[in-house]
Structures are given as structure tokens and as C-alpha cells.
Amino acid sequence: MSSPSRRLQTKPVITCLKTFLISYSLIFWFTGVILLAVGVWGKVSLEAYFSLVTEQSTNAPYVLIGTGAVIVIFGLFGCFATCRGSPWMLKMYSMFLALVFLAELVAGISGFLFRHEIKTVLSTTYKDAVKHYNETGPISKAVDNIQRNLHCCGSDNYTDWGSTEYFKERGIPMSCCNDSLPCALEALKDLSKAEKVVYHQGCVKLVTTVMESNLGIIAGISFGIAFFQVIGIFLACCLSRYITNNQYEMV
16 A cells, blocks of 8 residues: 555556556557548549459558557547556556557558559569450549550550450440540551551559558558557556556545
């Protein structure tokens, strides 16, 4: 049993820790909202590109969305645990922060590492998508969206379409047409004529640049928020220890 004088001395420390932890929990809750928004943004803005790559590439956005949603809930729990002054709740909160730290670290690392694998994976899958293009399937629609939005044509260039079954029947897809030039269907059936009305740059290089840039942002935010959890773990553990050792009850 601690002496009254010691308990009086530790009260300001506990109050200070409580103030810092509540402030941290509110910031933590806000980072959860940001993380959730970044995950949704990453999934929505890169959906057309992700549909052309392996399912593994979508892990980072999904992890961010799930982690962000849980952080919002536990951020509120952290505020409640701090105000309540319950040692077991604070320990549970610190354990959760440790799990979030690991999850965000894994998400950040996977996003960072995947940046260096994009070009090889995307080149293979995009060429396969062009080869089996049929204008109506989900992969074919993704190819159209990419070509139309990024102003590109084919994997390496527009001549990639010349060896496809679709070209033999209907020519180069309309999504390759340069918006600033008249694009007749007859011209799209002849590579020499199509050269004057379609985009020349291949899509793989452009898509790689876009995905590397966006995944880099996701990875950077994940790392930043992950190391922010260390502060919360330290504060929660310290407050729990002080309350337990000094038998302090929050009023």
C-alpha cells in the first residue's frame, strides 16, 4: 500500500499521462479516418489497373480500409479506457496498438515491395489482355478505360493490336483514338492509316508510373502512421502501470 504523500505526488503524473493519452487517442481516431479514406481512394482510383494484375496487388488497399475502420472504433475505446482509468482496458488498448503497428507495417512494406514488381507483372498481364480482347468482358473494359484515360494504345505501342484476333475482325479498338483527330473505323483496320489517328505511346509504361506513384503514397502514409502507434503504446503502458502501482482510482 503506497503512502498518502506518494499518492499525492503521483496524481499529477497520472493526470498528465491521462491528458496526453486522451489527446493521442483523438489523434489516433483521426488517423484511422485518414487511413480509411486513403484505402478507399487507393482501391477506387486504381481499380482499373488492379483488375489487370494479380489479386495480391489489392492487398494493401484492403488492409488499409480494414485497419482504418477498426482504428476508428478503438480510438474511441482508447478515450473511454483513459477516462475510466481501468488498467486492464489500458493494457488491452496497448495490445491493440501493437497489432495495428504490425498490420500497418506489413501493409506499408507490401505496398513498397510491390512497386518494384509492377512492371514485370503488368507487362505480362496487359499483353494477355490485349491478346484476348473482346470489347465486352471486364478485363477488356479495363483495357479501354486505361487507353482512353491515359491516352495510350497497346502494351508497348499501337502495333501490338496487329497480331490480335480482334484486329483481324474489327481493327484497333476505338479507345485508342486520339480525341483531337478524326478517327474512322476504316482507318483503324489498317496499321499504316491508324498511325495517324491513334495514340502512339504504350500503356504499360504509363500505368506503371501511375501505380508506382500511388502505391508509394500509400506505403509512406502506412509507415508514418505505424510508427505513431509506438507513442500510444508507451503512454498506455505507463498510465496502466502508475494506476496499478499506486492503486489510483479515477473519479
